[in-house]
Amino acid sequence: MSASFRTLPVCLFLLLSSPGQAAPPAAAPKPAPTRTVSGPTDAERYARRCQSQTAQRIARPQGTMLWGTKRGWDEKPTDERTSVLVSVALDAPRQAEAGVKALRFENGRLWPVPAPEAGATASDVVGTVLQGTASDGKPVEVALCGAEPAADDPTRVFYRIEAWNPVAREWENPCVALERSPAPRALAVGGVWDASGAHADAADRITFACENGAISKCILWGYAPWATRDGQSLAGLHQACTRLARADYCGNGRSHTRQDTTIDIYDGLGVLERATEVTREWDPAKGSFEAAWAPDGATCLSRTRDGRALEGILQECPGRFQADTADAREDAEACTVRRGDVKPGAALLRNLSYGPPKADPARAR
Template sequence: MNATFKTLPVCLFLLLSARVQAAPPVAPKPGPTRSVSAPSDAERYARRCQSQTAQRIARPQGTMLWGTKRSWDPEKPTDERTSVLVSVALDAPRQADTGVTALRFDGGRLWAVPAPEAGATASDVVGTVLQGTSSDGKPVEVAICGAEPAADDPGRVFYRIEAWNAVAREWENPCVALDRSPAPRAFAVGGVWDASGAHTDAPGRLTFACENGAISKCIQWGYAPWASRDGQSLAGLHQACTRLARADYCGNGRSHTRQDTTIDIYDRLGVLERATEVTREWDPAKGSFEAAWAPDGATCLSRTRDGRALEGILQECPGRFQTEAADTREAGGETCTVRRSDVKPGAALLRNLSYGPPKAEPARVQ
C-alpha cells in the first residue's frame, strides 16, 4: 500500500487530490432549435456529449451517497435520498458502436461486448448510451462521454457521463458540481444502492458514482469494492465507509454531518491507519472517538459528528442502540456511549475520530 494511503484525515466533500481535478468545462455549444414536441431519438443522440448546459454550482449541506442531483427541477423540494440516476443496465444499449451488443463490468472498468479485434481499451465504450433508472423508478438515458484512467491508479477509470434531462430536454451532467470539482466525473461500481443506503448485487446493472458522493470517495480513500487485501475482499469495508462518510448512524440513508467536516478513518486490515502526526487538515490531539461502523451503519456511538444530541439519533432509529449495554468499550479501547446489542464489539470494520462540537465561549465578566 502506498504510504499516502496509510493515514487519511478526510475532508468529507472537498479533500480531493489536485491530480484528480476535473478538466475545465468545454465551451458551451449551441443546441439545435427546439420544437414544442420532444426530439426524435436520432436528434437526441446527436446532441449528447456536447456540454450544452452550463454547470450548476451547488453547495449542498451534508454528504451525498451517489453524488448526483436530487431532481432535474432545482425549484422542486426533494429528499436527500432521491437521485436523478441510481443505476444503469449494461445489456441492450440504446446507442453503441456497430457490433457492440452490451457492456461488461470488471475490476472497476467497462468493456465493450464483443471486444474489438484490435484489443480492448477504456475508450471503446465512449459514445455508448445506456438505459438508466432514477430513484423514483423512471427511465433515464445515460451517455458515456469520456474515459480517463485515474492519475494515482491507471487501473481505475473515471467516466464522464451525461444523462438526458427530460425537463430541459438536454443532455446534462447528473453529478453535483462543487467549487473544486466543477465538472465531476464518475466511477462505475457494480450493483445498486437504494434510498436507505443499502447495497445490492444486481447482475447486469451498475452505479455511476460521482466524484462528490460517498460511494466514489470511499473508493478514492482505498476501499475499492472490487479489490482485496491479504485475501479479504474490501466490499464490506467499502459499504461500511459509505455509512461512515455520511454519518449514517441508523443505516437508513440519513446523513448527520456537514460539508467540509474533517475526520480520521482507520480499519482493522490496515488499509488506513490512525493518524499520529499533525497536518494542515488534522490535529490528532483535538480528535476523539466518534463511532464504529459496519456495512449497515454504526455499531457503537460515542457522540454525533455534527453536535446534535444523542437522544435525537435514538429517536430516529428506536431500539437500535442500547444505553445500558454491558460492554461499552470497543476492541480498540474506545469507549461507546450507546451500542447495538445485536452486534459484537469486534464486528466493526471501520472506526473514526472527529472533532467535537465547538465549545461555547465563556461569558464575559462585566
C-alpha cells in the same frame, strides 16, 4: 500503498457552489408562430450527446451525498435520498458502436460485448448510450462521453457521463459539482444502492458513482469493493465506509454531518491507519472517537459528528442502540450506546472526529 497515504485523514465536503452570472436582458424577440411543443426524436437527442453544455443551473448546498448526483432536474427541495440516476443497465444499449450488444463490468471498468478483435482500451465504450433508472423508478438515458484512466491506478477508469434532462430537454452532467471539482466524473461500481443506502449485487446493472459522493470517495480512499487485502474482500469495508462517510448511524440513508467536516478513518486491515502527525486538515490531539461501523450502519456510538443530541439518533432508529455498560477501552474507544443485535467484531471501520464546539464561558455570562 505509502504510509503517508494510509495515515492521511479524510476530509468530507458538501456542495456550496456559486450560481453563474446572469446574462444581460436581451431585446424582446418578435412573436413567433404558435406551434405544438414536442420532444426531439431519438436520433436528434443522440446527435446532441457529449457536446459542451450550459453552466450548472442548480447551485445550492446539497448535503452529504451517497451517489454524488443531483436530487432532481428542477430546483424544488427534495429528500436527500433521491437521485436523478441510481443505476444503469449494461444490456441492450440504446446507442452503441456497430456490433456492440452490451457492456461488461469488471474491476471498475466497462468493456464492450463482444470485445473488439484488436487490443481493447477504456475508450472503446465512449459514445454508448445506456438505459438508466432514477430513484423514483423513472427511466433516464445515460451517455458515456469520455473514459480517463486514473493517474494513480491505470486499471481504474473515470467516466465522463451525461444524462438526458427531460425538464431542460438537453444532455447534462448528473453529478453535483463542487468548487474543487467543477466538472465531476464518475466511477463505475457493480450493483445498486437504494434510498436506505443498502447495496445489492446485480450482474447486469452498475452504479455511476460521481466523484463528490460517498460511494466514489470510499473507493478513492482505498476501499474498492472489487479489491482484496490479505485475501479478504474489501466489499464489506467499502459499504461500511459509505455509512461512515455520511454519518449514517441508523443505516437508513440519512446523513448526520455538516459542511467541511474532517474525520480520521482506520481499519483492522491497515488500508487506512490512524493519523499520528499534525496536518493542515487534522490535529490528532483534537480528535476523539466517534463511532464504529458495519455495512448496515454504526455498531456503537460515542457521540454525534455534528453535535446534535444523541437522543435524536435514538429516536430516529428506536430500539437499535442501548446504553453501553462495558468498561471503557484502554485506547479510548468508549461507546455511549451500542447495538445488541450484532456480534463482537462486526465493526469493520472506526473513525475519529472533532467534538462539537465548546461553549464560550464569556458568552454564557
